Amino acid sequence: MIEAARLTKRYGDVLAVDDLSFTVSPGRVTGFLGPNGAGKSTTMRMILGVDAPSEGHVEIDGRPYRELDHPLRTVGALLDASARHPGRTARDHLRWLAATNDLPVKRVDEVLAMVGLTSVAKKRAGQYSLGMLQRLGIAGALLGDPRVLLFDEPVNGLDPEGIAWIRQLMHALAAEGRTIFVSSHLLPEMAQTAQDLVVIGKGKLIYQGTTEExxxxxTDNAVRVRSPHLPELREALTARGANFREEGGALLVSDMDSDAIGELAFRAGATLHELSPARGSLETAFLQLTGEAVEYHATEATR
Known part of the structure; x- marks a missing residue:
């Protein structure tokens, strides 16, 4: 379990993390989301003791990271896949990590097999692709068989097979009762991976709970309507005073049920090809609920 209490980090006049409290529970994959500059990387660095909080504290299984006797046996992390000596082979890199925490050498070969790098274990890390470096970083995180795992952008550089693999791996690890905390900008992938979410913006907590919630x-309980007679349907809905918007060639009607829309379409002579509840998405929810917390806004392109 990860427990952050009133976590705050200042860099001079910049308040990167602002009175942030949250809990990451075992047995679940928890996604860590926020716009660029929200403070996600800073928060993960404070969890791992890389940066000291200006105020507040964070504990892993009831203890600060700096008090763990053998950190890799309690928490494994991938924050930067490129943080490897380019002249070392993958196997030597992992053997060095194992030696720092009194881990058996046989564990090195086990994690290399788990991440699919056995055939290139003697290849220097400087010759690895980004996807291979990600797998090596994940192997390092798994080395101590830890109860808590932190991943920052773990699918960056992975092909579709690799993305599916890391998703399945995280679900399997969570099913074993481990605590999984993962940050990513790939919202469609996070929708398939994360069961719970911690969402922040400008260093503050915006949401903590299940992904579904x-x-x-x-989601505004809209009804999705597709028709080859959209002009007639728009006119009828406008005359009715209904609230609707167009999206992807369909109308999303937010204040009428399916029966009322069907009757209205019939009277307007509009054939319907679809009349169904609109399904929300993680991307839509994220954009709606973090809009005011976006620090960097692009201007509209002009010709």
Whole structure:
């Protein structure tokens, strides 16, 4: 379990993390989301003792990271896949990590096999692709068979097979009762991976709870309507005073049920090809609920 209490980090006049409290529970994959500059990387660095909080504290299984006797046996982390000596082979890199925490050498070969790098274990890390470096970083995180795992952008550089693999791996590890905390900007992938979410913006907590509840919170119970007679349907809905918007060639009607829309379409002579509840998405929910916390806004392109 990870428990952060009133976590705050200042860099001079910049408040990177602002009175942030959350809990990451075991047995679940928890996604860590936020716009660029929200403070996610800073928070993960404070969890791992790389940066000291200005205020507040964070504990892993009831203890600060700096008090862990053999950290790799308690928490494994992948924060930067490129943080490897380019002249070392993958196997030597992992053997060095194992030696720092009194781990058996046989564990090195076990994790290399788990991440699919056995055939290139004697190849220097400087010759690895980004996807291979990600797998090596994941192997390092798994080395101590830890109860808690932190991953920052773990699918970066992975091909579709690799993305599916890391998703299945995280689910399997969580099913064993481990605590999995993962940050990613790939929202469609996070929707398939994370059961719970911690969402922050400008260093503050925006949401903590299940992924399903987060999506439902931003869904307006709209009805999706597709028709080859959209002009007639728009006119009828406007005359009715209905609230609707167009999206992907369909109308999303937010204040009428399916029966009322069907009757209205019939009277307007509009054939319907679809009349169904609109499904929310993690991306839509994220954009709606973090819009005011975006620090860097692009201007509209002009010709």
């Amino acid at each position: 987060f999506i439902a919170r931003a």
